[in-house]
Amino acid sequence: MKEIVVIGAGKIGGAIALMLAETGDYKVVVTDRDEKQLAKVDRHPAISTAAVDITDSAALGAVLEGKFAVLSAAPFNLTGKVAEAAFEASVHYLDLTEDVATTKKVKELANGADVAFIPQCGLAPGFISIVANELATRFDTLDSVRMRVGALPQYPSNALNYNLTWSTDGLINEYIEPCEAVVEGKLITVPAMEEREEFSLDGVIYEAFNTSGGLGTLAKSLEGRVRTMNYRTIRYPGHQAIIKALLNDLNLKNRRDVLKDLFENALPATMQDVVVIFVTVCGWRDGRYMQETYANKIYAGVVAGKKMSAIQITTVLDLLADGKLPQKGFVRQEEITLADFLNSRFGRVYDPEAMRLKQAM
Numbered sequence: 146m147k148e149i150v151v152i153g154a155g156k157i158g159g160a161i162a163l164m165l166a167e168t169g170d171y172k173v174v175v176t177d178r179d180e181k182q183l184a185k186v187d188r189h190p191a192i193s194t195a196a197v198d199i200t201d202s203a204a205l206g207a208v209l210e211g212k213f214a215v216l217s218a219a220p221f222n223l224t225g226k227v228a229e230a231a232f233e234a235s236v237h238y239l240d241l242t243e244d245v246a247t248t249k250k251v252k253e254l255a256n257g258a259d260v261a262f263i264p265q266c267g268l269a270p271g272f273i274s275i276v277a278n279e280l281a282t283r284f285d286t287l288d289s290v291r292m293r294v295g296a297l298p299q300y301p302s303n304a305l306n307y308n309l310t311w312s313t314d315g316l317i318n319e320y321i322e323p324c325e326a327v328v329e330g331k332l333i334t335v336p337a338m339e340e341r342e343e344f345s346l347d348g349v350i351y352e353a354f355n356t357s358g359g360l361g362t363l364a365k366s367l368e369g370r371v372r373t374m375n376y377r378t379i380r381y382p383g384h385q386a387i388i389k390a391l392l393n394d395l396n397l398k399n400r401r402d403v404l405k406d407l408f409e410n411a412l413p414a415t416m417q418d419v420v421v422i423f424v425t426v427c428g429w430r431d432g433r434y435m436q437e438t439y440a441n442k443i444y445a446g447v448v449a450g451k452k453m454s455a456i457q458i459t460t461v462l463d464l465l466a467d468g469k470l471p472q473k474g475f476v477r478q479e480e481i482t483l484a485d486f487l488n489s490r491f492g493r494v495y496d497p498e499a500m501r502l503k504q505a506m
Contacts (some may be wrong), residue, residue, distance in 0.1 A: 146169075146170060146171060146172055146191075147170065147171050147172070147213040147214070147466055148171070148172045148174070148211070148212045148213055149165055149171050149172070149173050149174070149212065149213060149214050149215070149216065149462070150173075150174045150175075150176060150208055150209055150212050150214070150215040150216070150217045150236075151165075151173055151175045151176070151215075151216050151217035151218060151398065152177075152181040152199065152216065152218060152227050153175075153176075153177060153217065153219040153220075153413050154175050154176070154177035154179070154183050154185065154186050154194070155177075155182065155218060155312065156310075156311065156414070157218045157241060157267075157311060158175060158177075158216075158218030158219075159175070159185065159186050159187060159311070160190075160260075161185045161204075161216060161218060161243040162175045162187070162192055163188060163189060163192070164464065164491065165191075166189045166190075166191035166192045167189070167212060168490070169191075169239070170466070171191065171462075172191050172357060173191060173192050173193070174192075174193050174194070174195055174208060174212075175192060175193070175194045176194070176195045176196070176197040176205075176208055177194075177196065177197070178196060178197065178198040178199065179196075180196050183195075183196060187325070188454055190417055192271060193474055195208055196373075199219060199223045199226050199227060200223075200226060202229070204231075205227070205230045205476060206230050206234055207233065208234055209230055209234040209236045209260060209264045210234055210312070212234075212236050213221055213236070213237060213466070214236060214238070214239060214462065214465065214466075215227060215230070215231050215236050215237070215238055215239070215290035216239045216240070216241075216266075216462065217238070217239070217240040217241065217242070218241055220312065220314045220315070221242045221243065221244035221247055221259070221314060221318055222244075222247075222314070223316055224240050224244070224247050225247050225250045225251070225417075226262075227240070228234075228240070228247075228250060228254050228262065229254065231254075231260070231262070232254045232258060232260075235258075235259055235260050236260060236262065237260045237261045237262075237263075237465060238251070238260065238261070238262045238264075238265065239263045239264070239266050239462060239465070240263075240264045240265070241265070241267040241271070241317075241386075242265060242267075242358075243265070243267070243269070243270060243315060243318070243357065243358030243359065243361075244315075244318060244322070244357075244358060245318050245322065245323075245325065245357065245358055247264070248264045248265060248361070248362065251264045251282070251475070252264075252475050255475035256474075256475070257474075257475050258473060258474060259473050260472070260473055261465060261470065261471055261473055261474065262474070262476065263465065263470065263478075263500070264362075264423060264463075264474050264478040265358075265361045265478055266478070268294060268296065268420060268422075269292070269294040269359040269361075269376065269378075270346060270358060270359055270360065270361025270362070270478060271361070271478055271480075272422070272486070272495060273292050273294050273361075273376070273422065273424065274292075274360075274361045274362070274437050274477075274478035274479050275361045275478055275479065275481050275482075275483050275486050276422065276424050276483060277290055277292050277424050277479075278290075278363060278367075278478075278479035278501060279364070279425065279439075279482070280424060280426040280437045280438075280439060281371075281426055281428075281482035282369065283377045283426075284426065284428035284430050284435055284437075285372040285428070285430050285431070286428050286429040287367065287370050287372070287426070287427075287428040287430055288371070288372050288373070288427045288428045288429070288434070289371065289372060289374065289425075289426070289427045289428075290327075290363075290367065290371050290373070290374040290375075290424075290425075290426050291373075291374075291375060291377075291424070291425045291426075292359060292360065292374075292375070292376045292377075292424050293344075293353050293376075293377050293378075293379050293421075293422070293423040293424070294359065294376075294378065294379060294420070294421065294422050294423075295351065295353070295378055295379025295380055295420070295421045296310045296311060296418055296419075296420050297310075297379065297380065297381065297418060297419055297420075297421060297492075298310070298415050298417065298418055298419075299415075299417045299418060299419050299445075300379055300415075300417060303411075303412065303504055304383070304387060304412065305383075305384050305387055305388070305412065306336040306380065306381035306382070306383055306384050307380065307381070307384055307412060307414040308412055308413055308414060308418070309408065309409065309412050309413070309414045310414065310415065310418045313405050313409055313461075314401075314405065316408070317357070317401055317404055317408075318357065318358075318390065319337070319356040319357045319358055319378065320337055320356060320357075320388060321337055321357070321392065321398050321401075322337060322340060322357035322358070322398045322399075323335070323336065323337065323357060324336070324337050324355045324356060324357045324358075324359075324360075324375075324376070325357075325360050325364045325376075326355075326360070326364075326374060326375040326376075327364060327368060327371055327372070327373060327374035327375070328373060329372060330368075330369060330371070330372055331339050331368070331372075332364055332365065332368045335355055335375075336355065337354075337356055337357050337400070338354055338355060338356070338385060338388060338389050338392065339354060339355050340355050340375075340377070341353070341354045342354070343378070343382065344423070344491070346384050346421065346440060346442075347442070350381075350382060351379050351380065351381060351421065352379070352381070352382045352383075352384065352385055353377035353378060353379045353380070353383070354377055354378060354380075354385045355375070355376075355377055355378075356377065359376030359377075359378065360374065360375075360376045361477075361478055362477040362478065362479065363477070363478070363479050366477060366479055372503065379421050379423070382485050391404065391407075392404075392477075416445050417445055418444075418445055419443065419444050419445075420443040421441075421442055421444065422439065422440065422441045422442070422443070423438070423439075423440050424438065424439045424440075425437075425438045426438075437446065441495065443494060443495060448499060462491075463489045463490060463491055464481060464489055466485070469485055
């Protein structure tokens with residue numbers, strides 16, 4: 146039984162801990178500096194909790210000592226400290242961050258490390274990179290890669306057409322920080338919240354716009370091989386205009402604490418969400434200009450005996466434990482094959498056919 150440390154006892158960290166514990170293959174220690182947050186973690190024989198301040202490197206190092214891996218579900222601005230502690234303790238490291246600067250720091254730490262450093266293990270970046278890279282391998286020559294993802298309420302009921310489904314700090318960060326994109330073959334940065342577009346999927350109209358971090362390491366991996374590559378977050382129409390007014394007209398992009406307070410006290414959380422994934426790759430195959438598209442919707446469901454939101458229900462930790470990923474150095478999400486991910490017990494929730502069979506039983 147492998148011992149795992151999950152940093153952060155919020156919605157995502159708590160869900161991951163329960164999923165791992167329910168397999169019977171892992172013992173999990175959930176840490177957080179907030180004891181009230183720790184008290185909300187599901188009770189399970191394979192789950193224990195520890196009050197630890199991430200900024201206390203000695204205390205964090207003591208918790209990591211002798212463990213198989215640490216998974217950071219902490220706020221993006223603290224995740225780098227977890228990576229440093231993992232390096233010192235020689236413990237495999239995974240995180241869910243979308244923050245570009247944090248991932249660069251993790252990559253630097255991974256150079257010469259004797260354990261694996263696997264950042265960006267969430268939805269976007271994360272699964273979206275696995276899908277896009279799989280589609281890209283089906284072409285002789287690439288032209289464009291367009292990645293679109295959104296975690297949305299099934300039943301929007303406010304002007305923003307939005308409910309909180311994950312980290313508020315992460316949400317604000319991706320709305321403000323510069324975004325990476327490949328334009329005419331070169332990796333550049335473009336502003337967040339711009340280049341709005343609309344598209345329809347299953348009869349529902351969505352908008353999408355630039356947000357930070359979604360391309361992950363795939364942008365660098367495909368630089369020079371693709372003419373156009375971009376990532377945009379999916380929302381219901383009307384969301385972008387209001388957020389831009391808050392960020393720019395009210396200058397809340399420079400007052401993140403105020404914006405976070407507004408979101409958390411005016412936007413209710415929901416377990417009734419849907420994750421929308423839409424990836425389109427164009428290029429040449431056998432001399433013909435072709436397009437391949439992956440479109441999927443994942444809904445909230447029961448996992449590990451508990452109702453979980455759609456954005457909570459996946460992790461790549463099994464692939465590391467089973468030896469299907471490199472065991473040391475920096476590991477990119479695009480190194481994970483789509484088949485391996487969908488065949489894992491946690492990745493199956495992203496396989497439409499597997500979920501249909503499960504529901505029919």
